[in-house]
Amino acid sequence: MSNRITQLFGIEHPIVAGGMVWCSGWRLASAVSEAGGLGLLGAGSMTAEVLREHIVKCRQATGKPFGVNVPLMKPDAPELMQVIAEEHVPVVFTSAGSPKKWTAWLHERGIKVAHVVASSTFATKCEQAGVDAVVAEGFEAGGHNGREETTTLCLIPAVRRATSLPLIAAGGIATGEAMLAVEALGAEGVQMGTRFALTAESSAHEAFKQRCLALDEGDTKLLLRKLSPTRLVRGGFFDAIEQAENAGASADELLGIIGTGKSRLGIFEGDLEHGELEIGQVASLLKGSEPPTVQQVFDELLDGYRQAKTRLTGC
């Protein structure tokens, strides 16, 4: 599976663990990198100093490359970037903002840059901005999501046509079969969030993991279209948002319902009733009484990928 993605990041398998709020600390990121993928720290839920601590611990736990995901709309993005540069992190995944803003700055410091998009229009902007790889994330993905609502099956071919950049598919991918499927569509690697959020090494609360490992089809929905479209898990918080939206609530009214700190409350502190729970649609494929380890996930992914390839081609 050596290709442009593995060569770009210096990794063994073209499998990236999304840098998720309240899930992607040093334990998860280092375990993914140790297993031969690219682990990402999720700076979306970290202050600059907390990020520094996680970078230091991640480096102590693995000698292999890892990266940081930085949501560019975060007010302290400049401080986060400063820490990343000072700590010589080799890879940054940027999202939720313009790829033009930080790419040159990061490149000047020898840092590889991938940017997350939900449309071919933004993929073209990535190419113009000079990023090293593009992550195309479909409607299935958990958490924040594109306004176009384009699914991974429709998005990957569109982005593949729009750019010649190394292409990582995201959204709805949790198995080796799905890795092969998006490769058929033109992707050269995958970013998985949900699958790694629900591992032993994820810093999410155990109650959150258990809830997400028991979801049925239809138990996540994209809501909050009047603010920033977000895929949420059914529960008290979800119901409050959905009812308000059905009744025609305005963006301001929705902000009032959301309040602050709800994703920490739900994902990190495990309050399934009042907290905001974010996970991808593909969670309903992942049943189990106990979250697997990252190494178990990698073993299953690689095995499933090989089996699907044999089934598909006889070779």
Next chain:
Amino acid sequence: MSNRITQLFGIEHPIVAGGMVWCSGWRLASAVSEAGGLGLLGAGSMTAEVLREHIVKCRQATGKPFGVNVPLMKPDAPELMQVIAEEHVPVVFTSAGSPKKWTAWLHERGIKVAHVVASSTFATKCEQAGVDAVVAEGFEAGGHNGREETTTLCLIPAVRRATSLPLIAAGGIATGEAMLAVEALGAEGVQMGTRFALTAESSAHEAFKQRCLALDEGDTKLLLRKLSPTRLVRGGFFDAIEQAENAGASADELLGIIGTGKSRLGIFEGDLEHGELEIGQVASLLKGSEPPTVQQVFDELLDGYRQAKTRLTGC
């Protein structure tokens, strides 16, 4: 590409053209069957006597097997089924209702039955009802859609686990690459609506085809969740629905806005402003100034499939 789907229907390629309202008349169905796929007449927009006329003309145009799609919630479904039996149509695809209702009756008359589902729960019901094949259709699909909003990438593996029935994937599939992708997920055939709705042989209005061949990502959306979730194309009708929904319109209020005969007005009569326009999300991948013929579509699909397979496996 001989497999359980080709053997079940007696066709050359496991490619079904969805039976679409106002698109799938005898010209389209017979052209698809002539090209080696399975053409379906769309009885959703036909009276029993119109259906009989189309069956007769379809049989005159091709000696190969074809079928009829019957939405079971249609009040005249019994009359449609009677015509199908009298005219000895070999295949029926049922949708929008319980697979238990007609399967035995059709089987007694020697007619093969496939049923369209949007969840693994309904796939299990299909197996219990004894249908011959299941069509699993994802969120990307045009027109009426499942409440779970499960995308094709997440749905196919779930249905594959739920049933051992021959499995046809639908929603978001318009290219040979996508055919290969869903095969990687466990599908044994594909049903394509959008791709065939936008061919020369489709009975849709030329203005509708031109509009759909010029769509960008995000130009279709799933609306009408308070009634029956439906994927619509942006335009005057879409805007009226979306605005009403954003303001909290009730199901009754939405029914008032929809009125009657709007899909005929939009798709068949080409009123892009006042009519209801239904197409799949994947339309944005299909650019072109002129709708291709069905044979051109088949040539492209099979060529694209082979190329993707070679690229993926080197064999």
